[in-house]
Amino acid sequence: MSRIIHPLFWRRSLLTLFMVASSSVVCFAQDRPLRSITYRLAMSRPVSHLFEVAIEVELPDPAPKSIDFQMAKWSPGRYAVFDFAKNVQEFEALGGICPAEAKCKMPTFPVTRVDGQTWRVSTMNTHRLTIRYKVFGNDLSGTFSQLDARHANYNGGSLFMYVVNHKPDPVKLVIDPPAGWRIVNGRMSRPHQREWQFPNWDEMIDTSTEVAPDWTLDSFDVEGKKYHVAVHSFGSEGGKRTTLVRDIEKIVRAETAMWGPPDFDAYTFLIHYAADDRSGDGMEHLTSTQIILPGALGEEGVLGETLDTVAHEFFHVWNVKRLRPTELGPWDFTRPLNTRSLWIAEGITNYYGHLMMRRSGVWDDTAFFRREGQTITGIENAGGTRLMSAEESSLSAPFIDNAPHAQRTNLSNTAISYYPKGELVGMVLDLTIRGKTNGKVSLDDVMRRMYEEFYLKSPNSSYYLRGRGYTGDDFERVASEVAGYDLSGFFRRYVRDVETLPYDEAFAYLGMRVIREQARQPYDAGVGLDWQNEGSLIIGAVRQGSAAEDAGLQPGDEIAMLGRKKIARENWLVSLNRFKQGDRVSVSVKRDRRTIETVLVLGAPERFEYRIEEKKDATPQQKTLRAAWLTGSAQR
Numbered sequence: 217m218s219r220i221i222h223p224l225f226w227r228r229s230l231l232t233l234f235m236v237a238s239s240s241v242v243c244f245a246q247d248r249p250l251r252s253i254t255y256r257l258a259m260s261r262p263v264s265h266l267f268e269v270a271i272e273v274e275l276p277d278p279a280p281k282s283i284d285f286q287m288a289k290w291s292p293g294r295y296a297v298f299d300f301a302k303n304v305q306e307f308e309a310l311g312g313i314c315p316a317e318a319k320c321k322m323p324t325f326p327v328t329r330v331d332g333q334t335w336r337v338s339t340m341n342t343h344r345l346t347i348r349y350k351v352f353g354n355d356l357s358g359t360f361s362q363l364d365a366r367h368a369n370y371n372g373g374s375l376f377m378y379v380v381n382h383k384p385d386p387v388k389l390v391i392d393p394p395a396g397w398r399i400v401n402g403r404m405s406r407p408h409q410r411e412w413q414f415p416n417w418d419e420m421i422d423t424s425t426e427v428a429p430d431w432t433l434d435s436f437d438v439e440g441k442k443y444h445v446a447v448h449s450f451g452s453e454g455g456k457r458t459t460l461v462r463d464i465e466k467i468v469r470a471e472t473a474m475w476g477p478p479d480f481d482a483y484t485f486l487i488h489y490a491a492d493d494r495s496g497d498g499m500e501h502l503t504s505t506q507i508i509l510p511g512a513l514g515e516e517g518v519l520g521e522t523l524d525t526v527a528h529e530f531f532h533v534w535n536v537k538r539l540r541p542t543e544l545g546p547w548d549f550t551r552p553l554n555t556r557s558l559w560i561a562e563g564i565t566n567y568y569g570h571l572m573m574r575r576s577g578v579w580d581d582t583a584f585f586r587r588e589g590q591t592i593t594g595i596e597n598a599g600g601t602r603l604m605s606a607e608e609s610s611l612s613a614p615f616i617d618n619a620p621h622a623q624r625t626n627l628s629n630t631a632i633s634y635y636p637k638g639e640l641v642g643m644v645l646d647l648t649i650r651g652k653t654n655g656k657v658s659l660d661d662v663m664r665r666m667y668e669e670f671y672l673k674s675p676n677s678s679y680y681l682r683g684r685g686y687t688g689d690d691f692e693r694v695a696s697e698v699a700g701y702d703l704s705g706f707f708r709r710y711v712r713d714v715e716t717l718p719y720d721e722a723f724a725y726l727g728m729r730v731i732r733e734q735a736r737q738p739y740d741a742g743v744g745l746d747w748q749n750e751g752s753l754i755i756g757a758v759r760q761g762s763a764a765e766d767a768g769l770q771p772g773d774e775i776a777m778l779g780r781k782k783i784a785r786e787n788w789l790v791s792l793n794r795f796k797q798g799d800r801v802s803v804s805v806k807r808d809r810r811t812i813e814t815v816l817v818l819g820a821p822e823r824f825e826y827r828i829e830e831k832k833d834a835t836p837q838q839k840t841l842r843a844a845w846l847t848g849s850a851q852r
Contacts, residue, residue, distance in 0.1 A: 247381045248276055251343075255376055255420070258392040259368050259427070265354040266305075267363055267375055271347040272313045279339045284380035285347055286334045288549035291373025292422065293499050293536075294359040295553045296619030300351075300374045301333040307349040309337040314346065322346065333550070334380070351375050356490055358424070358499025358506050359618075367428035367448060368397070369488070371499070371506075372421025373549075383417045383546065384679035393427045400433065400446045401425040402484040402504025418546055418680050424499065424506045426486055434461045438468050442482040447513075451491035454514020460487075460522065463578050467527050470576035471568075474660055474848055475534045475667065483533070485526060489513050498525040500532030523578055528569030535568070536561045539667045542685030546678050552614035556688045559606035559711065563638010564663070567646075570639070575848045584846070585828040588643065591636045592719065592730065592826040599629035599759055606641055606711045607688065609634040624771060628744060628757035641710055644722040647845070648706070649699045651725025655841050660848070662698045666691065719826075726842040727834025735823035738789040741816055743769065745785070753785045755805075762822065767814045769805060776811065777804035 251274035258268040271285065287301035309327050314320035325345070326338040337345060353361035353374065361370035379385070389412045391399055403412055403423050414420040431448040434457070445461050447453075464485060472478060484504040488495075489512050497508045507525050511518045536544065541557035555561075574584040595601055609616065609632050616633060646659035670686045677684035688711070696703045709715040719730040742762020746754040753775040758764045775783055778791050779801050795801050801816045834842075843849065 247280075249385045250274060250379065250382055251276055252388070253379060253382065253385055253417075254388040254390065256390045256392065257370075257375070259363050259394060262363050262365050262368065262394060265352050265363050266350045267353055267361065267368070267370065268350055269348070269375060269377075271377065271379070273345045273347070273379065274313070275339060275343045275345065277343060279341060279343050282336050282338050283345070284330065284334050284336050285377040286380050286549070287377050288373045288421075289333060290549065290552065290614075291359055291371060292544070292547060295558075295613035295617045297552055297614055298359065298374075298620075299332065303352040303374075305350050305352065307335055307347070309335075310346040310348065311340060311342050311344070312346065313344045335377075347377070349377075356488065356492075356495040356497075356508055358497035358508065366450070367426060367431075368393070369424070369426050369428075369448075369506075371424050376417070376421055378417045378549075385416065387414050387417055387420050388412070389414065389420055391425070391427065396429045397427050398429065398431070399425060399427050400431060400444075400484065400486065402482075402486070402501055404444075404482075404484070416679055419502065422501050424486060424501055424504065426488075432457075436461065436465050438465065438472060439477060441472075441478060441480065443468060444482065444484040445487065446484055447487050447489070449489040449491075449513060451489055451512025452514040453489075453512070456513050456519050460513065460519060463519075463523050463576070464526055466576040466578060467523065467530060467572055470572045470848065471527070471530055471533075473575075474568075474572075475664065478533050479538060479671075480533075483530075485530075487522065489518070498529045500529050500537055502533075502537050505529035505532070524569065524573060527572045527576070527578075528565055531565045531568050531572065534667055534671075535565050535663065538671045538681065538683070539663070540670075540685050542687055544685060546680040554611065555613070556607040556610050557686070557691070558610035558613055559634040559638030559641060560688070560691055563606065563634050563636070563640075564642035564659075566635050566639040567642035568663075571846075574846050581846060589730075589825075589827040591639055592828075593735075593824070595632065595636050595640055596716075596826060597735075597823045598632050600627075600631040601637075602714050603630050604632050605714050606634060606637045609637055629760045640717055644710070644717045644719065645695070645703075645706065647722035647725055648718075649695075650841055650845060651722070652701065653699060654837075655844055657698055657700070658845070659695075662691075662695045665698050666694050669694065723828065724831075725838065726845065727831050727838030728828055728842065729831055731827050731829055733825050733827070734821055735825045737823065737825075738793045739818070739821055740789060741792060741818060742822070743775075745788075746771070751785060753783060753788055759822070763816050763819050767803065767816045768812075769803070769814070770807065773805040773807050773812075775803065775805050777802070779803075 254272040256270040260268060287304060289297045289299050307327060309325040310322040311325050312320065312322040314322065325340050328336040330336050339345065353363050356362040356369055359371055361374045391410050393399055401423050426448055428448055431446050434445045436443050445464055480503045486504055486506045488508045490508060490510050491512045493510050495508050496510045499506045507522060507529060509518055509522060513519060541555045541561055543553060543555040570584060570587050573579040612631060616631060642659060650658045666686065671683040674683040676682055692703060692707045710717055723729055742759035742764035743755055744757035746756030755769060755771050755773045757771055758769055777783060783791055795818055797818055797820055799818050801818060803814055803816050805812050
């Protein structure tokens with residue numbers, strides 16, 4: 217799944233809660249296969265932001281009386297419900313299929329809008345239909361699509377309807393780009409390719425594509441596999457392209473060293489430098505990843521952020537895209553996803569993404585431990601860390617994963633993200649297994665065993681890919697078998713419950729410890745600002761039990777004065793921290809066209825920072841275990 221890159225420092229931001237009663241696997245109906253399904257994509261007027269889609273269908277004999285076409289409500293890798301049908305316009309059904317380059321006059325057939333995402337077409341006893349519609353797209357992300365004067369970038373789930381009960385059918389895709397624009401995606405078998413065959417609709421939409429006149433391509437080989445780095449830059453690269461490609465190759469080598477050969481012949485890193493200060497994302501696919509940064513490659517920090525995202529997304533080649541929870545393919549796009557295992561699929565990927573930055577040599581020990589310390593700090597200070605377990609967070613994905621919210625929620629106080637929570641569960645589990653087995657096995661072995669059992673060796677459970685999906689119980693069983701001891705207590709306490717992870721025990725095996733200190737960041741009285749309203753001092757969240765909550769402050773309030781002095785966003789924290797613990801500070805806020813006066817009684821700092829450091833008395837054996845962990849030298 218995707219990493220959402222925050223527009224401030226381009227980090228993913230995740231919040232919220234979703235509880236679903238049923239976790240049953242959906243049974244997918246399938247009618248007799250259609251004779252053929254061809255998708256045609258054009259973009260004749262890029263400034264309109266309108267993608268032009270045609271679906272040509274050849275029906276079996278006898279033809280059904282009607283056939284349904286449906287837009288997905290969401291797409292794989294981003295589990296919030298976005299209802300892509302809202303951007304569909306000018307849907308029409310025509311009798312017949314017009315040969316390429318010909319001009320045909322075909323009769324219009326009746327269409328009924330069945331529901332928000334479904335169009336029903338009467339076949340009128342014909343065996344050949346053409347469906348046409350347009351989709352508005354002007355968002356550059358791993359989920360949506362964008363067409364403008366500079367380029368077209370699409371994600372298939374937001375563009376292509378599927379024929380209901382025929383997602384397993386083979387499909388053909390033909391793209392007609394504007395003059396001078398070139399196509400690149402993870403399924404290119406030759407230059408200037410415009411046509412593709414896919415075994416089913418699911419794999420077609422799993423092929424994000426860039427169409428533009430000015431992208432560039434670099435390539436390298438690792439153990440017989442071809443890797444492409446396609447870059448589309450809207451800003452200066454600062455001479456960093458060579459370093460980018462070199463370090464991506466390092467990451468590929470580190471990850472394939474752990475997993476073994478990937479199940480593809482070629483793979484594409486499709487990287488955009490949007491230079492718009494807002495578009496940021498990362499999304500995994502079977503033979504590619506799409507990575508979007510809001511800045512330019514030449515700017516400070518952007519190269520590092522790109523590589524960090526590469527390490528995460530490429531790990532998904534195995535974990536998520538092939539080794540997958542049972543609910544992740546094939547999917548039911550008529551309702552939200554319901555799985556307990558995203559802490560494995562995304563959280564453990566987050567952990568290994570950071571670990572692979574170290575194993576590849578892109579990061580040193582200091583950078584890696586600093587990042588993991590920041591992750592511990594974020595989780596242990598999160599309001600929901602004692603309320604929401606890793607499994608509950610996974611179930612909450614439809615509301616957490618960058619989901620839009622029209623109503624106010626209390627999620628900042630009740631929810632955690634399965635990304636950092638799963639990362640920490642994975643790290644502690646890894647160190648515990650390494651410590652208790654004296655380095656004989658590790659989480660690396662657990663992941664390889666899972667991949668072998670469920671992807672490589674299991675009989676196919678559906679038309680979608682090889683193998684079958686796993687459950688949370690499967691993962692617990694395999695982890696216990698590989699470790700050689702019962703891990704049910706670990707999973708009960710730290711995965712399904714909300715106990716604090718045993719950081720001290722886990723790191724002690726490696727001669728290290730986790731230090732907890734009072735946060736050096738300024739005291740905030742429990743106020744979290746709304747970063748969507750830049751320039752305004754509007755409260756976005758109020759921490760439960762904080763001085764702000766005691767004073768009656770609410771999300772949506774605009775802070776006007778503090779201590780009888782006017783206050784602005786840029787000096788809010790500086791002004792607040794001029795006061796001391798125990799001070800009573802007047803505060804004025806604007807709410808509902810009124811000015812409300814209240815008093816903040818400043819309390820003790822409530823946040824702590826965590827850092828990971830080496831023990832001075834670490835033994836040679838502990839240091840050896842640590843080196844094996846950080847370098848991957850003990851694997852295989």
